[in-house]
Amino acid sequence: MKILIVEDAETLRNELQEFLSNYGYEVEAPDDFQNIMQYAMQDDVHLILLDINLPIYDGYYICREIRKNSEVPIIIVTSRDNEMDELMSINLGADDFIAKPYNTQILLARIENVLKRTYAHQQSSILLYKSLKLDLSNGTISYQHQQEELTKNEIKILHCLMKNKGRIVSREEMMEYLWSSDLFIDDNTLSVNVTRLRKKIESIGMINPIETRRGLGYILA
Amino acid sequence: MKLQRYIKERAIFLSMNIFLFVLVAFFLWLINVQAVVMIIVFVCWFGPLLLSYGLEFLKRKNFYDDLLQNLEALDQKYLLPEIIEEPNFLEGQILYDIIKTTDKQMHEHVKKYKDMQAEYRDYIEAWVHEVKTPIASSKLMFENHKNEVTKGIMEELEKIEGYVEQALYYARSSSASKDYMVKEFSLQACISKVLKKNAKAFIHKKIQLQLTEMDDVVYSDEKWIEFILHQIIVNSINYCDNKISLYTRKHEHSLILHIVDDGIGIDEKDIGRVFDKGFTGENGRQYRRSTGMGLYICKLLADKLHLGLTIQSTKGEGTEVQIIFPKSKVVLLES
Numbered sequence: 001m002k003i004l005i006v007e008d009a010e011t012l013r014n015e016l017q018e019f020l021s022n023y024g025y026e027v028e029a030p031d032d033f034q035n036i037m038q039y040a041m042q043d044d045v046h047l048i049l050l051d052i053n054l055p056i057y058d059g060y061y062i063c064r065e066i067r068k069n070s071e072v073p074i075i076i077v078t079s080r081d082n083e084m085d086e087l088m089s090i091n092l093g094a095d096d097f098i099a100k101p102y103n104t105q106i107l108l109a110r111i112e113n114v115l116k117r118t119y120a121h122q123q124s125s126i127l128l129y130k131s132l133k134l135d136l137s138n139g140t141i142s143y144q145h146q147q148e149e150l151t152k153n154e155i156k157i158l159h160c161l162m163k164n165k166g167r168i169v170s171r172e173e174m175m176e177y178l179w180s181s182d183l184f185i186d187d188n189t190l191s192v193n194v195t196r197l198r199k200k201i202e203s204i205g206m207i208n209p210i211e212t213r214r215g216l217g218y219i220l221a
Numbered sequence: 222m223k224l225q226r227y228i229k230e231r232a233i234f235l236s237m238n239i240f241l242f243v244l245v246a247f248f249l250w251l252i253n254v255q256a257v258v259m260i261i262v263f264v265c266w267f268g269p270l271l272l273s274y275g276l277e278f279l280k281r282k283n284f285y286d287d288l289l290q291n292l293e294a295l296d297q298k299y300l301l302p303e304i305i306e307e308p309n310f311l312e313g314q315i316l317y318d319i320i321k322t323t324d325k326q327m328h329e330h331v332k333k334y335k336d337m338q339a340e341y342r343d344y345i346e347a348w349v350h351e352v353k354t355p356i357a358s359s360k361l362m363f364e365n366h367k368n369e370v371t372k373g374i375m376e377e378l379e380k381i382e383g384y385v386e387q388a389l390y391y392a393r394s395s396s397a398s399k400d401y402m403v404k405e406f407s408l409q410a411c412i413s414k415v416l417k418k419n420a421k422a423f424i425h426k427k428i429q430l431q432l433t434e435m436d437d438v439v440y441s442d443e444k445w446i447e448f449i450l451h452q453i454i455v456n457s458i459n460y461c462d463n464k465i466s467l468y469t470r471k472h473e474h475s476l477i478l479h480i481v482d483d484g485i486g487i488d489e490k491d492i493g494r495v496f497d498k499g500f501t502g503e504n505g506r507q508y509r510r511s512t513g514m515g516l517y518i519c520k521l522l523a524d525k526l527h528l529g530l531t532i533q534s535t536k537g538e539g540t541e542v543q544i545i546f547p548k549s550k551v552v553l554l555e556s
């Protein structure tokens with residue numbers, strides 16, 4: 001997935017580029033604002049993060065121009081934070097609006113959401129770990145022809161672990177991920193959910209793959 | 222205007238006249254003038270005098286009584302010069318001119334300060350937006366280079382962000398302009414945003430959150446409500462023991478959002494003043510540095526949006542904040 005960052009503050013642009021790259025996105029961050037439309041019209045851009053206060057053309061103008069001949073998803077990222085700006089952005093065809101300084105988890109969640117909405121049909125909704133399949137579209141796991149339904153919390157927990165294959169995910173990190181998806185659970189609930197998730201995975205015949213590393217977190221091993 | 226006081230002011234002139242008349246009468250009596258003549262002299266002397274005094278008194282009484290009555294009826298007393306009518310006697314006219322001139326000057330003076338405030342407000346707004354970009358960059362730098370040192374910096378950054386936000390909303394709340402936008406939105410979605418913003422604090426302090434499903438829509442400015450909720454929830458996070466719950470109750474004319482924590486509570490002698498500017502109270506002094514601005518700004522914003530904002534607390538048991546959304550759209554939209 002390729003993301004185009006249109007942002008004139010250099011430090012922010014570079015850091016954002018690094019940050020999104022770390023999360024597996026291909027990122028382009030041009031500083032040639034005169035010809036910004038050329039970058040925006042490239043076919044392989046999947047999402048545009050657009051600032052409003054820009055040199056030469058402002059973000060609203062660029063947004064309107066892009067919408068004239070492209071349906072590429074646009075997220076407006078700006079420090080102008082009031083209802084008017086948000087409404088104007090949405091009216092001009094932007095898909096989402098995030099105010100600076102954003103919480104990075106929320107930014108990632110929004111990007112993921114918009115991408116999922118737009119490219120759902122292209123993207124596989126099935127995640128695989130060893131022979132354990134997680135189907136996000138119907139919320140089930142399956143292992144060697146056995147199936148089990150998961151709850152919202154369990155899906156997210158497993159999703160988070162699968163995305164971070166082979167890496168320890170701390171409880172706090174996991175909870176932040178859940179919170180960014182509107183699942184406001186506390187410490188105890190997380191423990192309970194992990195236990196249930198393990199039982200469900202075992203019930204379909206797989207040996208428990210979720211290890212607890214004391215004091216560190218969980219890992220899919 | 223009382224007749225008594227009016228006469229009292231002219232007492233010297235009148236008594237001199239009476240004194241003179243007595244002298245004249247005595248002289249007339251010495252030269253054996255008839256009593257009838259003396260009465261005619263008296264009438265000719267005092268008749269016109271009292272008549273002109275009487276007329277003058279009525280004229281003034283009409284004018285000043287009107288003026289006082291208007292003053293009484295006015296909500297904003299300083300608007301009197303706008304409705305004063307030009308009187309038809311000399312002193313009144315002089316007074317009228319003076320009032321008109323000072324009024325004009327006053328308007329110019331007030332306008333100057335209004336402009337200054339608007340200018341200052343615009344600057345604060347621009348500044349806040351300016352400063353948000355470096356804050357955003359710094360936060361991303363932290364994400365890209367996480368370690369123990371940057372973690373501390375991150376926490377401080379988040380505090381800065383909070384204070385910056387406060388400054389912005391204070392500038393917005395205190396200005397005369399109405400730059401908010403009332404529209405329909407889902408309360409749940411708004412609360413969600415605020416909770417996500419504070420996710421780290423909730424998780425770090427292991428706070429149990431009880432959030433009941435809400436399907437309520439309210440009519441207000443979403444950004445302002447977000448700010449108010451943020452302030453209240455941050456307070457709850459700071460002072461709670463380990464539980465915060467949010468729920469709504471529907472009433473006949475309103476929808477009330479309850480935000481309840483199980484924290485240290487607020488002292489009875491402090492509770493009446495928590496919305497005062499700069500008030501920190503016992504808790505602010507004991508537990509952490511507090512600016513005393515958060516709730517004050519919330520109250521200002523709530524008043525502008527015609528929302529109710531109340532706080533109840535029992536020392537040692539917890540605090541409950543209620544945000545009261547009036548149900549009628551009309552109330553909100555006509556503001």
